[in-house]
Amino acid sequence: MRDVARAAGVSVAVVSYCFNHPERVASVTRERVLATARSLDYTGANAAARALRTGRTGVIGLVCGRENRSPLDDLPDIQIARGVANVCTQEGLSLLLAPRTGSPMDGLIVVGDHPDPPLHPVVYIHDAAGRGDAPHVACDLDTGIRDVASLLTALGHRSIAVLGYPGDGERRAAAARHLGTADALTVYEATSRRHSEGHLAARAALAAPARPTAVIGLSGDLASGAFDLCLRLGLRVPGDVSVVGVDDTPDAAALGITSVAVPHRETGEIAMGLLRAALRGQPAPRVPRLPAPLIVRASTGPVAGS
Structure with a gap:
């Protein structure tokens, strides 16, 4: 701690406050001290001793979904975890992924979606059901998917396949709401939102007697899987089939897939900011829904022959 204080040009007491009572230190000073600490591989006083002294563990948990899946298995979850971790690092906190019940x-x-966790201050991300007065961060998926519907309608698409996955409730509801006027709107189920599942669900959709002219993946990886399958089947994108995704993943951008861009990392950062306020006993500010704009790329075009 003395080395950090000397390198940052502050007292040992200020370093201690930065780790144990960060709200009492000016943000500019706190960030300088924490950056210096990171450069010296200093992570603060012993966690057990700090817990005894402050009644706090210095640990934040990140739970993904009802099944408490690992956030390292899915790109949107990874981006959220990075956003949360960024703020944890600034605050000198540790992040516990997929914590077990009873973890300190x-x-x-x-x-x-997840059952109400007991005993802890909680912030929710992308929970369509809402949790009363609990802080909640969400994106304006409804507007993004409405813009998808407007684009496809303007391009003449009336036969549309939607690739869904477990837990896609808000996205699926928006698709049904805004694409319900299509002559043929069919949802094909995937078991997850991964690329390989996009292959399987799209194969079922494209094998239908009346092949859809557009495929919407309710995740970015489902969309890129559908795009890849179209190419393997010799179908032109967008000449034969238009493809759209929800989540603007790096793969979707590289493939030129029209996508609803969901700012996952930003949601993680904002959620951690709300949790930080709750831990300090401060009222949580109301957060408006974050924009999820439609990015139009080369994967969408007019229906062939129109």
């Missing part, structure tokens, strides 16, 4: 933590961030 100061608070939780819950992504998607």
Whole structure:
């Protein structure tokens, strides 16, 4: 701690406050001290001793979905975890991924649908059901998917396949709401939102007697899987089939897939900011839904022959 204080040009007491009572230190000073600490591989006083002294563990938990899946298995979850971790690092906190029931933590961030966790301050991300007065961060998926519907309608698409996955409730509801006027709107189920599942669900959709002219993947990886399958089947994108995704993943961008861009990392950062306020006993500010704009790329075009 003395080395950090000397390198940052502050007292030992200020370094201690930065780790144990960060709200009492000016943000500019705190960030300088924490950056210096990271450069010296200093992570603060012993966690057990700090817990005894402050009643806090210095640990934040991140729970993804009802099944408490690992956030390292899915790109949107990875992006959320990075956003949460960025703020944890600034605050000198540790992040516990997929914590087990009873794990010592100061608070939780819950992504998607999950039973109410007990005892901890909680912030929810992308939980369509809402949790009363609990802080909640969400994106304006409704507007993004409405813009998808407007684009496809303007391009003449009336036969549309939607590739869904477990837990896609808000996205699926928006698709049904805004694409319900299509002559043929069919949902094909995937068991997850991964690329390989996009292959399987799209294969079923494209094998239908009346092949859809557009495929919407309710995740970015489902969309890129559908795009890849179209190419393997010798179908032109967008000449034969238009493809759209929800989540603007790096693969979707590289393939030129029209996508609804969901700012996952930003949601993680904002959620951690709300949890930080709750841990300090401060009222949580109301957060408006974050924009999820439609990015139009080369994978969408007019229906062939129109």
